Amino acid sequence: MxxxxxxxxxxxxxxxxxxxxxxxxxxxxxxxxxxxxxxxxxxxxxxxxxxxxxxxxxxxxxxxxxxxxxxxxxxxxxxxxxxxxxxxxxxxxxxxxxxxxxxxxxxxxxxxxxxxxxxxxxxxxxxxxxxxxxxxxxxxxxxxxxHPSAEIGVESPILGIQDVVPAEILNNRRQKLKAKFIGRLAATAIKCIPVSKKAIERKNDYLIHWKFDKETSSELISYCKSQEVTVNTFLSAAVLHAFKKVRGNAAFNKVSCPVDIRRFAPQIKDDHIFAFGLMIVVSANYKINFAENLYAMQEAVERKTAKLNPYITMMVMESAHDALKNFTKLLKHGKSSNDCMFSNLGRIQIPHQYKEFTLDTIFSPSVIGPLGNTTTLVTSTFRGEMDFSFMGSEGYLPYSEALAIRDEVIETVKLQLDPIAVL
CATH class of the missing domain: 3.30.559.10 (Chloramphenicol acetyltransferase-like domain)
Structure with missing residues (x-):
């Protein structure tokens, strides 16, 4: 195979x-x-x-x-x-x-x-x-x-783009021309973007980890429900605020947020081994306060998410394999344009109590790669506790500033939840 x-x-x-x-x-x-x-x-x-x-x-x-x-x-x-x-x-x-x-x-x-x-x-x-x-x-x-003899089934693996993109889209002449045109346009644009001859020196990588206890995690989720915003939007706003406060004019006011492709492409099952992702960029309006920003950001997130099209995106990318070298060079050598990537895995639906052992905790995943700015924040919730892994590299974000950003995110969350605690 x-x-x-x-x-x-x-x-x-x-x-x-x-x-x-x-x-x-x-x-x-x-x-x-x-x-x-x-x-x-x-x-x-x-x-x-x-x-x-x-x-x-x-x-x-x-x-x-x-x-x-x-x-x-x-x-x-x-x-x-x-x-x-x-x-x-x-x-x-x-x-x-x-x-x-x-x-x-x-x-x-x-x-x-x-x-x-x-x-x-x-x-x-x-x-x-x-x-x-x-x-x-x-x-x-x-x-x-x-349970060594437990049945977990057998995956029917994804064997190519044809297993993800429906045939009526993949083989549609108009959609194919559209994807090829966008792919050529993007490839040409990438060639024209000036990049440094030398990649930014990454220097030492680091990992900063923290958790919110069950009470704080529950209050945060309740607060978001009361404000009719997602936890993802709330934390994105907190992260953007923290970067702005710590880094000042050096902050980009941009956070990249992965969106699970499975929400849009039902052909990709939860247990498929697959790496393709979608992305939106979230920014804040510093002319309004934090609470007002939440509503504005939530509207922007919903608008951008609604426009995501995994099928056309995949077709565009598959038409641009010859541009891979230039695209990779741009990511490695181009100037950073966002503060960090923020990924929220949400509530992890895995049991914690087993016959032979107990799953005490699942720490949020970490990932670092060579394609530009390594600054990444991943959060997940297991057994009612929200867990955070914040990773980066000294060449992009000094460790001391990363610690200050962590403290500012925690403080921002506490300040927003304080009225609930008082009540």
């Missing part, structure tokens, strides 16, 4: 010399054997063919996902647990560790082994899948780890 990488996947893959890795850390309370972990990993590989895949290149140097005839197990690396923050150190280490994807799968597993408490990490190349896919196979892994 094999398929060509789509444009976005090729962009994330790069040339193999720079890592673009995502990490899903979680904490389990229980006692485990490595053979049981390996069995669970083998079972999720049996369900998802692309978790067994390597990367091969054809005569035109085009990369393909290919499932080899011989089984290639997910590698396990075990380290002894010393403290609460080991998972952060191992996450940062895994950001930098390249995948030997021509010989091994694009996924590996880290077991930070303790006597009764273990931290575990799924690490995968971002070209393989997104956070939504990762949560699906994490859920399946835990099912098998608890």
């Amino acid at each position: 094999k398929r060509k990488l789509l444009f976005g996947e090729r962009m994330l893959l790069g040339d193999g010399t720079e890592a673009f890795n995502a990490v899903i850390p979680f904490r389990l309370r229980g006692i485990f054997k490595e053979e049981d972990i390996q069995h669970a990993l083998g079972q999720i590989q049996a369900k998802h063919p692309w978790l067994r895949a390597i990367i091969t290149h054809d005569e035109n140097n085009i990369p393909w996902f290919e499932v080899p005839g011989n089984h290639l197990p997910i590698p396990i690396r075990t380290v002894m647990r010393k403290g609460e923050n080991d998972w952060q150190e191992e996450s940062a280490k895994e950001w930098q560790t390249l995948f030997n994807y021509e010989e091994k799968p694009l996924i590996r597993f880290i077991w930070i082994k303790g006597e009764e408490l273990s931290d575990m990490l799924f690490v995968f190349h971002h070209c393989l899948c997104d956070g939504g896919s990762a949560m699906a196979f994490l859920y399946e892994f835990l099912q098998i780890l608890d």
Whole structure:
């Protein structure tokens, strides 16, 4: 089984010399054997063919996902647990560790082994899948780890754009011409944009982690409901406010927010191994107050989201493979134009109590890659607690400023929730 990488996947893959890795850390309370972990990993590989895949290149140097005839197990690396923050150190280490994807799968597993408490990490190349896919196979892994004979089904994998874009759109002459025209236009424009000969030096990467307790998390969700805005919009506003306050005129007033393609393309199931994403950019109006901004931003988010078209977007990108090199160069060498990427995975629907163990927590994923500004904030909610992973690089955002931005986000949230606390 094999398929060509789509444009976005090729962009994330790069040339193999720079890592673009995502990490899903979680904490389990229980006692485990490595053979049981390996069995669970083998079972999720049996369900998802692309978790067994390597990367091969054809005569035109085009990369393909290919499932080899011989089984290639997910590698396990075990380290002894010393403290609460080991998972952060191992996450940062895994950001930098390249995948030997021509010989091994694009996924590996880290077991930070303790006597009764273990931290575990799924690490995968971002070209393989997104956070939504990762949560699906994490859920399946835990099912098998608890009950080795559990049935998790078999994925019918996506084999190309034809499995995502409906035939009546993909084969429509007008839509094909439209996609090709936009693709050519974009490719030409990218060529004309001046870029520096040298990429910005990334310097040291870092991870800042924090949580809101159940009470604060519940109050935040209730506040958003009362204001008729999403948690995503509220936190985007808080992030933009924090960047402005800490960075002043150096702030761009732009946050990029991924939008789950599954909302628009039902062909992509929750458990599909797939990496394609959609994006909107959110900004604030500093001439009005925070509460007024929430309404204005919510309207803008809904308007931009309604205009998203995953099918045409994919067709445009697939018509522009020859522009990949220029596009990648623009991302790496062009000036940064946004403050950060902000991704909200929402409530994670994975049980915490199992027969053989307890899932104490799922830490929000982290990801760092070589395509420009690495500053990223990811949040998720598990067992009623909102969890945050804030990652970046000194060359784009100094660590001291990142800490100040974190403090400002927390303070902004507390200030907005204060009236509820008083009541």
